[in-house]
Amino acid sequence: MKGYMQKFAQSLMLPISILPVAGLLLGIASFIDSGAINGKGNGVAIFLANGGLSVIDNLPILFAVGLAFGMSKDKNGAAALSGLVSFLVVTNVLKTESMAKVLHVAPDKVDLSFTGISNVFIGIICGLVTAAIYNRFKDTKLPTAFSFFSGKRLVPILSAAAMLVISLLLMWLWPPVYNGLVSFGEMISKLGPLGAGLYGFFNRLLLPFGLHHALNQVFWFDIAGINDISNFWSSTGEKGITGRYQGGLFPIMMFGLPAAALAIWKNAEKRNKKVVGSLMLAAGIASFVTGITEPLEFSFLVVAPMLFGIHAVLTGISMFIAATFHWTAGFTFSAGLIDYLLSLSIPIANKPLMLLLLGLIMGVVYFVVFDFAIRTFNLKTPGRDGLMEEAAKVSEDDNSVNSGASGQAKVSNKTKLIYEAIGGEDNIEAIDHCATRLRLTLKDTGIVDQDKIKKSGALGNKIISDKNIQIIIGTDVQFTADELMQMNKE
Incomplete structure (x- = not known):
């Protein structure tokens, strides 16, 4: 199921x-x-x-x-x-x-x-x-x-x-x-506003299972008559109300999560700061500009679930505050800079500039809370688990070709390590992907080598069931999936 x-x-x-x-x-x-x-x-x-x-x-x-x-x-x-x-x-x-x-x-x-x-x-x-x-x-x-x-x-x-x-x-x-x-x-x-806050909280909690999309249908589309996205972009509804299930996400994705990335970089071991910095910079920019947050969220979801719980609570608080003061903006894909700028010209948007102020506040809160939690509880965020140096070595060799006959498609070391970690052809049943994640169906996830997945440079992984596992790659996940499919055919 x-x-x-x-x-x-x-x-x-x-x-x-x-x-x-x-x-x-x-x-x-x-x-x-x-x-x-x-x-x-x-x-x-x-x-x-x-x-x-x-x-x-x-x-x-x-x-x-x-x-x-x-x-x-x-x-x-x-x-x-x-x-x-x-x-x-x-x-x-x-x-x-x-x-x-x-x-x-x-x-x-x-x-x-x-x-x-x-x-x-x-x-x-x-x-x-x-x-x-x-x-x-x-x-x-x-x-x-x-x-x-x-x-x-x-x-x-x-x-x-x-x-x-x-x-x-x-x-x-x-x-x-x-x-x-x-x-x-x-x-x-x-x-x-309380309803908006509860929605924001559960929206994040369901993210690891990919089920947040199902929850979104109730509030964003016309299943229960709310239809927040369509009503916002068609500028129908009530000013200050329409968009309440979207507005509070902008401070989180544009400011909160990038600030969390900064805290993770700050607490990385000195020898790993360069690698962690490049990783967090790319993930932070993706979150800020496009609202694609999974590369960043999954970088600490598995290794430090406490941080993800804090993130869910802070998301609910942001949604609650924005809805309380009727600050609204909308998006068509996700709450990043691009959609924010586009929504400014929509007549029904209400005091959208205040979301930037809320974003700055949430950014400070995220940085302080994440920094405190990482240091106090010694959370194993990227750069603190002893694997980043090996990941860096893999990353440097990403363009190396897979051994075999000349003319074969290039396969990165990252993909080869993931392929080995999940058990290769004998254990793979299906390979698929979404915007940032490999979604793999295996015969047995119990044999997966999670340490080797970390060494590959993947942002994280989560075993969903005895047959399903997700591996967080980032927005270039399609190429890793294609390479895995190529290897699985050979």
């Missing part, structure tokens, strides 16, 4: 990664004319805004297609097409006009829940069901008379049939589910 949830969380990143494009278009449009998002004013701005809204308004479809593709075993386009078919079936069968005809009532007599049938939650269901069908039936052979529909061609047909059955169930289940989600969202909303 954990492995499945990990792959689910990873697959969510595919549709989410498209959002920065929408944010860029909407940010530029709003900069040109603040009324463009609502279809008023400058024609060029309206043109750009419509381009951005075409992504924002169709997130449910993107989730259906993205999850169907991401959860399929071989990442085949047939799975993505089938995901689209599934979504079109369920949303057209259950839309208000169709339900009015089925129930023989006027459209205004149909339960209001069906007006919201085209949402991310339904997109997720379609994607997951389609991927399960694809993985089960993609190699099915039919009798000769029907052989044209064998294999991958069978998947969209079965997907459509399955979604008709699910649509029948949703006719009765969707109203109470929808209304329950709305009630949950309303309950969190009624908690006001």
Whole structure:
């Protein structure tokens, strides 16, 4: 189950990664004319805004297609097409006009829940069901008379049939589910700033398992009626309220975590400061500019979990403070400098400059608290575990080629050490990756040599179950994954 949830969380990143494009278009449009998002004013701005809204308004479809593709075993386009078919079936069968005809009532007599049938939650269901069908039936052979529909061609047909059955169930289940989600969202909303703080706290606590994406769906998208991201970028909602589940993250990712990196560097052993400094500088810049925090967070998550607990608490406090004073800004990908600058031109942003002041305060708090905790409890943060020198040696030789016939693809020493540490071909079942992490399925994680993984220069690792392990590489993880796949084929 954990492995499945990990792959689910990873697959969510595919549709989410498209959002920065929408944010860029909407940010530029709003900069040109603040009324463009609502279809008023400058024609060029309206043109750009419509381009951005075409992504924002169709997130449910993107989730259906993205999850169907991401959860399929071989990442085949047939799975993505089938995901689209599934979504079109369920949303057209259950839309208000169709339900009015089925129930023989006027459209205004149909339960209001069906007006919201085209949402991310339904997109997720379609994607997951389609991927399960694809993985089960993609190699099915039919009798000769029907052989044209064998294999991958069978998947969209079965997907459509399955979604008709699910649509029948949703006719009765969707109203109470929808209304329950709305009630949950309303309950969190009624908690006001406290709700935002609790969200921030649990958002970080779930990060090691990759399940923070699932929690984000409730607050960022239109599952429970909060829809914080879309409402912010379309400048709809209530000024000072819309964006409360985003604003408090900027001080953490732009200031808090880079300050934590500084504290880790300060406490590294003298002989390791150069290596740790380059590592923390790269991770800190990634956090500040793009909001990608995993390289930095995982550098202390495993070796010093106490620091990660402190980090989760401080994130909740930042979210609580920002929501209390109604300081809001928004992001399309993550709470880094790029999204912060883009959100400044969005009319509904409220006192976003105050988030910088909060960020400076949180930066000081992070540095002082991390520095104190590392020294007082002798936490084994990077540079204090005796492995950084070996990691540096590996890093210097990263461009060395794998031994073997000439002409083979280059494989870094980092990848070779990871390959050896996880047991090589005899122990590898599947190799995958997300934005910063290798996600590996092994026959047995019990034989993994974690010390060798550290020596490779990886930022950290976490054994999820007896078959699943994550290794933190950084934003260049794709190249390590490609090299591992190459080695596993040879």
